[in-house]
Amino acid sequence: xxxxxxxxxxxxxxxxALARQxxxxxxxxxxxxxxxxxxxxxxxxxxxxxSMMDREERSLRRSPLVLRDExxxxxxxxxxxxxxxxxxxxxxxxxxxxxxFNANMAPNGMMQxxxxxxxxxxxxxxxxxxxxxxxxxxxxxxxxxxxxxxxSKSALAQVLGAFGAVGALGQLAVAASAFAYGREHEREADxxxxxxMHQAGYDVAESAKVWSNLLQExxxxxxxDPAQTASLFATHPAPPERQADLEQIAKSLPGGSTxxxxxxxxxxxxxxxWLQDEVKRGQYAESLVLLTRHIDHGKARELMTYYRGEVxxxxxEAGDQALAxxxxxxAAASLDPPAAAFRGIGLISRQQGQRSEAVEALTHYLDLAxxxxxxAFIKTYLAELTS
Amino acid sequence: MASVNQxxxxxxxxxxxxxxxxxxxxxxxxxxxxxxxxxxPKGANLVIMPPDVELFSISxxxxxxxxxxxxxxANGYIHGALGEKTIELGLNARELSEKDxxxxxxxxxxxxAVARSIALHHIQGxxxxxxxxxxxxxxxxxxxxxxxxxxxxxxxxLFTWIRDxxxxxxxxxxxxxxxxxxxxxxxxxxxxxxxxxxxxTGRVLWFNRLLRGTGDLRExxxxxxxxxxxxxxxxxxx
Amino acid sequence: xxxxxxxxxxxxxxxxxxxxxxxSGDNLVGERLSVTLDGxxxxxxxxxxxxxxxxxxEGVTIDEFLIxxxxxxxxxxxxxxxxxGKQRNFAFHSAMQTEEIVSMFEGVLCRDNSTFKLLKxxxxxxxxxxxxxxxxxxxxxxxxxxxRGVGFGAVDRGELFAMIYDAPRLTFxxxxxxxxxxxxxTAVIKAS
Numbered sequence: 001x002x003x004x005x006x007x008x009x010x011x012x013x014x015x016x017a018l019a020r021q022x023x024x025x026x027x028x029x030x031x032x033x034x035x036x037x038x039x040x041x042x043x044x045x046x047x048x049x050x051s052m053m054d055r056e057e058r059s060l061r062r063s064p065l066v067l068r069d070e071x072x073x074x075x076x077x078x079x080x081x082x083x084x085x086x087x088x089x090x091x092x093x094x095x096x097x098x099x100x101f102n103a104n105m106a107p108n109g110m111m112q113x114x115x116x117x118x119x120x121x122x123x124x125x126x127x128x129x130x131x132x133x134x135x136x137x138x139x140x141x142x143x144x145x146x147x148x149x150x151x152s153k154s155a156l157a158q159v160l161g162a163f164g165a166v167g168a169l170g171q172l173a174v175a176a177s178a179f180a181y182g183r184e185h186e187r188e189a190d191x192x193x194x195x196x197m198h199q200a201g202y203d204v205a206e207s208a209k210v211w212s213n214l215l216q217e218x219x220x221x222x223x224x225d226p227a228q229t230a231s232l233f234a235t236h237p238a239p240p241e242r243q244a245d246l247e248q249i250a251k252s253l254p255g256g257s258t259x260x261x262x263x264x265x266x267x268x269x270x271x272x273x274w275l276q277d278e279v280k281r282g283q284y285a286e287s288l289v290l291l292t293r294h295i296d297h298g299k300a301r302e303l304m305t306y307y308r309g310e311v312x313x314x315x316x317e318a319g320d321q322a323l324a325x326x327x328x329x330x331a332a333a334s335l336d337p338p339a340a341a342f343r344g345i346g347l348i349s350r351q352q353g354q355r356s357e358a359v360e361a362l363t364h365y366l367d368l369a370x371x372x373x374x375x376a377f378i379k380t381y382l383a384e385l386t387s
Numbered sequence: 388m389a390s391v392n393q394x395x396x397x398x399x400x401x402x403x404x405x406x407x408x409x410x411x412x413x414x415x416x417x418x419x420x421x422x423x424x425x426x427x428p429k430g431a432n433l434v435i436m437p438p439d440v441e442l443f444s445i446s447x448x449x450x451x452x453x454x455x456x457x458x459x460x461a462n463g464y465i466h467g468a469l470g471e472k473t474i475e476l477g478l479n480a481r482e483l484s485e486k487d488x489x490x491x492x493x494x495x496x497x498x499x500a501v502a503r504s505i506a507l508h509h510i511q512g513x514x515x516x517x518x519x520x521x522x523x524x525x526x527x528x529x530x531x532x533x534x535x536x537x538x539x540x541x542x543x544x545l546f547t548w549i550r551d552x553x554x555x556x557x558x559x560x561x562x563x564x565x566x567x568x569x570x571x572x573x574x575x576x577x578x579x580x581x582x583x584x585x586x587x588t589g590r591v592l593w594f595n596r597l598l599r600g601t602g603d604l605r606e607x608x609x610x611x612x613x614x615x616x617x618x619x620x621x622x623x624x625x
Numbered sequence: 626x627x628x629x630x631x632x633x634x635x636x637x638x639x640x641x642x643x644x645x646x647x648x649s650g651d652n653l654v655g656e657r658l659s660v661t662l663d664g665x666x667x668x669x670x671x672x673x674x675x676x677x678x679x680x681x682x683e684g685v686t687i688d689e690f691l692i693x694x695x696x697x698x699x700x701x702x703x704x705x706x707x708x709x710g711k712q713r714n715f716a717f718h719s720a721m722q723t724e725e726i727v728s729m730f731e732g733v734l735c736r737d738n739s740t741f742k743l744l745k746x747x748x749x750x751x752x753x754x755x756x757x758x759x760x761x762x763x764x765x766x767x768x769x770x771x772x773r774g775v776g777f778g779a780v781d782r783g784e785l786f787a788m789i790y791d792a793p794r795l796t797f798x799x800x801x802x803x804x805x806x807x808x809x810x811t812a813v814i815k816a817s
Contacts, residue, residue: 042455042456042459043455043456047455047456048454048455048456050455051455051458051459052441052455055441058485059769061489062488062489062492062495062496062769063492063769064493064764064769064771065740065764065766065769097740097764098738098766276742277735277740280731280732280735280741281735282715282732282735282736314725314728316725347722347724351722373743373744373745373746374724374743374745374746374747376745376746376747376748377723377724377746377747377748377757380748493771493795494795496768496769496770496771497770497793497795497796499768500686500687500768500770500793501683501684501686501687503684503686504683504684504685504686504687505684507684507685507686508644508684508685514642514643514644515642515643515644516644517644517667517681517682517683517684518644518645518646518665518667519646519664519665519666519667519682526683526684527796528795528796529795529796529797529800530796531793531795531796589796
């Protein structure tokens with residue numbers, strides 16, 4: 001984005017936004033963030049949005065789906081603060097238990113980070129790339145513009161909405177497109193995010209990887225939910241383009257750290273929970289791409305390998321049993337084998353009629369995890385196998 | 388990264404669905420009271436749960452827009468009206484703080500689930516009435532409410548929840564134009580409930596649902612009227 | 626917002642749903658599953674809820690008793706309807722092992738983005754057949770209610786018979802658990 005584009009994007013903003021100091025060099029790699037925002041007047045549309053988000057935040061605060069682990073939340077909060085610098089006191093991070101790739105920052109400063117995102121990124125820099133992008137939307141107050149733009153599309157929606165339920169569907173589609181961030185907003189947020197990453201000492205090159213990784217997963221999606229896929233890519237610049245843009249930006253913002261170790265250390269305790277949630281989505285092809293990527297990357301290899309075995313076993317297509325068994329065996333042979341890997345070996349050996357292997361593995365599983373939820377059930381399998 | 392839009396779209400859907408409904412005429416008094424319950428003791432200790440209120444305007448396109456100024460005003464009016472009503476009834480009322488409400492969130496969530504079933508299966512009733520309930524207001528949260536009694540020191544709790552939307556002038560024009568074509572387009576709707584719970588037994592003693600196309604919470608006088616309708620047939624205190 | 630959506634969608638559904646009384650005593654669910662009730666239940670007749678029946682004591686937003694009778698090989702669980710949503714369909718297959726059937730139910734119960742945690746899986750004689758019993762906890766995404774649940778099931782002649790009950794962990798699950806366990810004990814899977 002050159003200076004003119006950036007200014008024209010700013011031109012769409014309200015008068016207050018115009019007053020912001022917006023500097024852009026030819027490379028588009030410089031950015032002067034606005035000062036902290038005051039609370040908008042309650043009678044304005046922006047004030048209304050803030051208030052609605054305040055109420056959303058209140059219900060989020062009370063939700064059992066929000067992770068209360070102080071160490072994890074403060075870790076995410078600290079990254080937001082490094083990126084947001086002056087705006088740190090206005091950003092409140094929440095980690096929400098949902099197994100999808102998502103982060104979202106509301107105009108009132110509420111930052112939601114879904115556990116599916118934390119499971120997917122490979123290091124702190126990749127997480128910072130997504131958080132920085134969201135902070136970029138926040139700093140440019142894109143959601144307010146979006147709200148206003150939606151109003152202008154209302155006449156069309158009205159016509160579509162007048163003809164009963166069929167119309168309602170059409171109307172929803174219009175509303176959905178009206179409320180998505182436009183491509184210009186996404187590009188701007190990418191650029192600002194990259195700049196904030198660089199300032200905070202992160203390796204900007206990691207931001208492009210977030211998109212290539214997500215693209216791999218989405219490509220694998222098996223007839224799941226085309227609407228979700230479509231809306232993600234209809235409203236964002238296409239990942240290849242985005243990835244290329246970000247790679248270009250990264251070249252002008254070299255250096256920085258990836259934060260692999262810190263990220264691995266802070267998230268390790270939660271991986272098992274997050275992987276369980278991931279597997280329960282039943283989007284096996286996507287999960288396989290995700291898990292294989294992490295295994296190749298060396299992230300919590302034994303656990304990822306075990307869960308890849310689980311995905312193969314649950315999918316149960318031709319050849320899956322053998323793949324599952326291979327993964328369970330690899331996980332079981334590792335230095336820190338998950339107890340459930342032996343359960344997996346036992347279950348598959350049992351199905352394949354390999355009695356002694358099944359008995360050995362299931363017995364070992366119960367030795368390692370005597371209080372496992374399915375212990376009583378596994379004992380009946382053992383009794384059958386040894387009778 | 389679309390939480391805000393998703394919510395707005397979903398709300399949009401919700402409002403549309405609501406419009407498909409026909410408001411049920413005001414129910415008979417006994418319908419709103421638990422069996423064998425008639426009145427509260429004079430001077431009963433009542434805790435008022437923070438009212439959950441939100442107001443929206445609906446633009447010409449039918450997109451609901453949260454209106455914080457209206458919501459703030461409505462909150463003030465509702466607090467005032469609830470306070471006056473409890474004084475009028477001779478009850479010893481206090482409000483639960485937001486902090487306490489944070490700590491007791493699970494009770495509030497449970498009550499909301501119960502309230503929705505009462506609204507659906509009892510107040511709405513009809514072919515959705517639960518035969519085992521025998522047309523009685525017979526729901527109890529049981530001992531789940533004990534922490535609320537301990538924290539508040541009250542014997543009874545009042546829960547209120549209201550969503551209200553108003554058509555903007557541009558929408559009214561569109562509504563008029565479409566009405567000429569014989570197409571009915573709903574304007575604003577008021578939906579909500581109030582519920583009185585015995586904190587010793589957990590029983591829902593009294594329940595009322597609000598579902599109508601009239602009423603206004605943005606101004607003091609009609610807001611008082613809305614609270615009056617919501618608390619119509621609230622049990623006497625003797 | 627969630628509450629409004631939930632309430633309204635349920636209200637909108639009400640146009641095509643009715644509630645019927647399931648009387649105390651012997652009841653046949655589907656063609657081959659019989660249960661004996663000590664006290665009446667309410668059955669919600671949603672056109673889209675097949676292949677399950679939904680029963681409730683307190684109302685759909687509180688407790689849910691799902692009864693599956695004679696699910697055949699390849700049949701999709703809740704292809705549409707209130708439990709469905711946009712996500713993946715889960716199908717029953719006759720060759721499934723118990724742990725796979727439980728995983729299928731996990732998937733079904735998570736389709737609305739609710740969470741699921743298995744607390745116990747044990748052998749159980751269901752309907753006179755060698756079956757299983759499981760317990761779980763769940764957070765219902767749409768309204769944040771924390772639920773406890775119990776399920777029972779068995780496969781007979783390649784068909785699945787199962788019942789799952791869940792309700793808020795506060796008050797309601799404890800209130801009805803013993804009633805549900807008693808019903809499960811009366812289940813009989815008939816030969817024809």
